[in-house]
Amino acid sequence: DWADPFGTRADKMAGLDQARRSDFLAMLLETTKTGLADNTTLDPAIACNDTRRVIQMASEALLLRERDRPLSQQPFSGCCDTIIAKSKSVSVVLGHIQSEISAKQTQLALLHLADMAEGMLVLTEAAAQAVYLVGALNPQCTRAKPSVIDHYALARGRLALQLATDVFLQAAIGPANVMAASAVIATHLEVFRDECAGAGEQCTDAGAKVQFKACAKALSAATAMLVAAIKEFVRSPSPTNRAKCVLFAKPMLETVDAVMSYVHCDESFTGTPAVIPKQIGDYLKAIQAAALSAVSAAGLFISSCKGALCEDGQSPVGRYATALDQTLEGLVRAVRAAREAGLASDEEPGRDSAVDEPSTTLPKPVDTAAAAAGPGEQHAGLED
Numbered sequence: 001d002w003a004d005p006f007g008t009r010a011d012k013m014a015g016l017d018q019a020r021r022s023d024f025l026a027m028l029l030e031t032t033k034t035g036l037a038d039n040t041t042l043d044p045a046i047a048c049n050d051t052r053r054v055i056q057m058a059s060e061a062l063l064l065r066e067r068d069r070p071l072s073q074q075p076f077s078g079c080c081d082t083i084i085a086k087s088k089s090v091s092v093v094l095g096h097i098q099s100e101i102s103a104k105q106t107q108l109a110l111l112h113l114a115d116m117a118e119g120m121l122v123l124t125e126a127a128a129q130a131v132y133l134v135g136a137l138n139p140q141c142t143r144a145k146p147s148v149i150d151h152y153a154l155a156r157g158r159l160a161l162q163l164a165t166d167v168f169l170q171a172a173i174g175p176a177n178v179m180a181a182s183a184v185i186a187t188h189l190e191v192f193r194d195e196c197a198g199a200g201e202q203c204t205d206a207g208a209k210v211q212f213k214a215c216a217k218a219l220s221a222a223t224a225m226l227v228a229a230i231k232e233f234v235r236s237p238s239p240t241n242r243a244k245c246v247l248f249a250k251p252m253l254e255t256v257d258a259v260m261s262y263v264h265c266d267e268s269f270t271g272t273p274a275v276i277p278k279q280i281g282d283y284l285k286a287i288q289a290a291a292l293s294a295v296s297a298a299g300l301f302i303s304s305c306k307g308a309l310c311e312d313g314q315s316p317v318g319r320y321a322t323a324l325d326q327t328l329e330g331l332v333r334a335v336r337a338a339r340e341a342g343l344a345s346d347e348e349p350g351r352d353s354a355v356d357e358p359s360t361t362l363p364k365p366v367d368t369a370a371a372a373a374g375p376g377e378q379h380a381g382l383e384d
Contacts, residue, residue, distance in 0.1 A: 023118035024160040047110040048306035059295040062128035066273030069146040076344040079130035087328040090119040127291040135274025147271035149199040157188035165249035222255040290331035297324040
């Protein structure tokens with residue numbers, strides 16, 4: 001509904017489940033390209049930087065710390081299948097990007113970079129979910145104590161909201177651009193409100209219950225001003241109405257930042273990860289190390305693309321694409337080794353049904369030390 005930008009959710013966006021969306025950057029860039037004036041194009045530097053921000057956000061939030069709650073209802077085998085399928089998809093996209101850079105098709109290359117960011121985001125989420133499930137379902141592990149709120153959902157939502165409101169700063173935007181931004185805003189604000197409502201229900205402290213409910217209400221109230229500005233711009237696009245969108249996006253982001261600060265100010269809101277014995281932890285470290293290597297390789301690939309697109313230089317894009325492909329293959333091997341070891345039953349997270357005992361003799365986990373020296377040691381949830 002063009003007259004009501006926050007009336008429906010952006011169902012075309014993809015993620016691990018309906019509450020967590022992963023392709024917000026691709027959605028914003030696609031509409032930006034098609035919605036801008038004919039003589040306006042995507043800025044390669046900004047697009048490359050945004051792509052790198054998305055990938056780094058997921059890595060810092062999911063791979064440098066242990067999960068204490070599930071990301072979705074996806075079972076362990078589903079996570080493995082997602083990683084295998086998405087690795088192939090990212091490899092295909094890498095080929096498109098290289099061809100488009102060689103052919104000077106800058107805009108198409110930038111759109112495919114956004115697709116790569118979505119693929120890497122889903123890969124990282126699936127790897128983190130798989131690691132969490134082993135701690136939750138394997139009887140040899142001590143289960144995690146969940147936090148009252150999902151910190152990753154907030155971190156990803158904050159970045160999505162920032163990138164969406166940045167659209168309002170572009171002078172040549174039209175209604176299509178604003179509607180894409182509003183869809184992203186609506187989706188991730190809903191996640192924020194749901195998380196606050198859920199935290200209010202889980203908290204045992206009466207004051208925290210009231211505060212989280214107030215946070216959810218404050219998010220809706222702060223957004224109401226932006227909704228009115230967006231409706232006015234869609235009805236009558238003009239520099240003045242665009243400036244109103246910029247103006248009223250600020251209190252919404254400030255409220256979001258206040259919620260995030262509140263979540264981090266009290267240790268009682270924080271959970272504890274599962275305790276995992278070394279025999280099992282070696283498999284999980286291999287997955288985490290391989291995923292970190294893939295993120296690192298993706299960052300180098302994006303930097304090489306930025307150099308080729310912005311400086312028109314001879315950046316070795318192909319070499320970095322090959323390196324990223326190799327790290328993705330390592331991630332797939334690590335995941336397959338964990339699945340073959342029978343580390344987790346194929347139950348949905350949160351279910352209490354009995355789990356099968358894993359084999360007492362586990363196959364050797366994949367050695368990823370050559371690809372990423374030492375990252376497995378950064379994860380406190382795994383026993384040494």
